[in-house]
Amino acid sequence: MKVLLRNPRREIEVSGAMQVSTLLARLDINRESVLVIRDGTLVAGDGWLGEGDDVEIRPVISGGS
Amino acid sequence: MRCRVCRQPAVIDIRRHNANFCTEHFLKLCRDQVAKAIGEFDMIDPSDRVLVAVSGGKDSLALWDLLLDLGYQVDGLYLGLGIGDYSHASRDHARAFAQQRQAKLVEVDLPTDYGYDIPTGAKAARRVPCSACGLSKRHLFDRAALEGGYDVVATGHNLDDEAAVLFGNVLRWHTEYLGRQLPVLPAANGFPRKVKPLVRLGEREMAAYCVMRGIDYIVEECPMAVGNKHLGYKDALNAIEVTSPGSKHDFYFGFLSRAAERFRSQATAEQAELHPCPSCGAPTTADTCAFCRLVVRAGGQAPVPVQLSTGPR
Numbered sequence: 001m002k003v004l005l006r007n008p009r010r011e012i013e014v015s016g017a018m019q020v021s022t023l024l025a026r027l028d029i030n031r032e033s034v035l036v037i038r039d040g041t042l043v044a045g046d047g048w049l050g051e052g053d054d055v056e057i058r059p060v061i062s063g064g065s
Numbered sequence: 066m067r068c069r070v071c072r073q074p075a076v077i078d079i080r081r082h083n084a085n086f087c088t089e090h091f092l093k094l095c096r097d098q099v100a101k102a103i104g105e106f107d108m109i110d111p112s113d114r115v116l117v118a119v120s121g122g123k124d125s126l127a128l129w130d131l132l133l134d135l136g137y138q139v140d141g142l143y144l145g146l147g148i149g150d151y152s153h154a155s156r157d158h159a160r161a162f163a164q165q166r167q168a169k170l171v172e173v174d175l176p177t178d179y180g181y182d183i184p185t186g187a188k189a190a191r192r193v194p195c196s197a198c199g200l201s202k203r204h205l206f207d208r209a210a211l212e213g214g215y216d217v218v219a220t221g222h223n224l225d226d227e228a229a230v231l232f233g234n235v236l237r238w239h240t241e242y243l244g245r246q247l248p249v250l251p252a253a254n255g256f257p258r259k260v261k262p263l264v265r266l267g268e269r270e271m272a273a274y275c276v277m278r279g280i281d282y283i284v285e286e287c288p289m290a291v292g293n294k295h296l297g298y299k300d301a302l303n304a305i306e307v308t309s310p311g312s313k314h315d316f317y318f319g320f321l322s323r324a325a326e327r328f329r330s331q332a333t334a335e336q337a338e339l340h341p342c343p344s345c346g347a348p349t350t351a352d353t354c355a356f357c358r359l360v361v362r363a364g365g366q367a368p369v370p371v372q373l374s375t376g377p378r
Contacts (some may be wrong), residue, residue, distance in 0.1 A: 006284055007285065007286050031307070032269060033269070033299075033300075034269075035269065037276060040276070041076070042077055042277070043076070044075050044076055044078055045066070046066050047066075060268050060269045060271070061299050061300075062268060062286065063291070063293050063296045
């Protein structure tokens with residue numbers, strides 16, 4: 001699957017179908033700090049991502065105070 | 066995962082509530098939490114005119130959307146900070162939302178109206194960019210609210226923001242800041258009332274709210290905020306939250322219920338020293354207010370490129 005990451009914006013390829021929680025663990029990303037989006041829709045932690053999916057891992061942390 | 070309310074497939078889990086939600090019931094949860102915060106802390110009266118400080122980011126646009134849906138009279142205020150392409154994109158998101166919701170957006174532009182941008186102002190005043198930005202925002206939001214006849218300024222500070230600020234203030238025992246770190250600051254001494262209706266919602270929830278509502282916000286981080294202390298505090302708190310869900314909520318709301326009052330006198334003492342700035346009339350404890358000093362120092366300075374102002378802070 002193609003995975004879009006942000007800050008900085010880049011795209012990586014991850015092989016195999018897997019659950020969202022597995023993808024985040026594999027990329028060492030804290031689940032509290034991101035949303036996972038496929039086709040404009042959120043995918044929950046136990047949701048499955050397919051081999052051919054386009055997925056965005058969107059950070060939710062803002063730096064302003 | 067199933068929605069806690071309707072048992073349909075869930076799209077988001079909120080671990081501090083130990084619950085999952087479908088789109089419909091998550092959006093209802095957000096509205097309910099904002100209504101609860103407004104009621105619990107007596108933030109906004111239905112007759113009030115509200116000015117929402119809008120950055121084009123997820124929190125401020127979600128807040129504007131939620132307050133409109135809850136029936137409040139709300140206009141937006143966008144402040145152009147002159148941070149290169151980032152500011153242009155932010156402004157476009159704010160304008161697009163206002164047009165989509167047919168809401169009024171007031172715009173103030175630092176370079177056009179005050180002769181400086183944040184990179185240049187920060188260097189001239191020898192402040193870190195986030196400090197110059199925060200100072201400019203607070204001053205101009207207050208001024209716009211008072212001049213526009215608004216009863217209250219609403220900002221998009223969420224639970225994560227407040228917990229991170231609290232964390233930083235406790236780490237360094239900034240007791241005067243702790244004394245005024247409240248979800249409502251009443252109108253007093255030339256300041257308008259300020260409220261934070263998102264304090265019961267985390268920033269992951271605000272981003273999810275925007276995705277579900279189709280709100281197109283600016284996802285990229287401000288280039289000048291990269292590496293700032295506030296982000297470091299958030300990382301630290303999120304590392305705790307993973308193993309102990311609800312920690313951020315308990316930290317912040319525990320402070321409000323059990324500790325904030327102990328620091329009130331520090332903030333009150335500072336308030337007693339306020340007097341009008343001779344230049345602009347805004348309340349200050351100094352001879353001239355910090356904003357007017359910033360404008361004077363930044364005026365006529367050579368513009369500083371955005372990328373030269375970033376770095377550790």
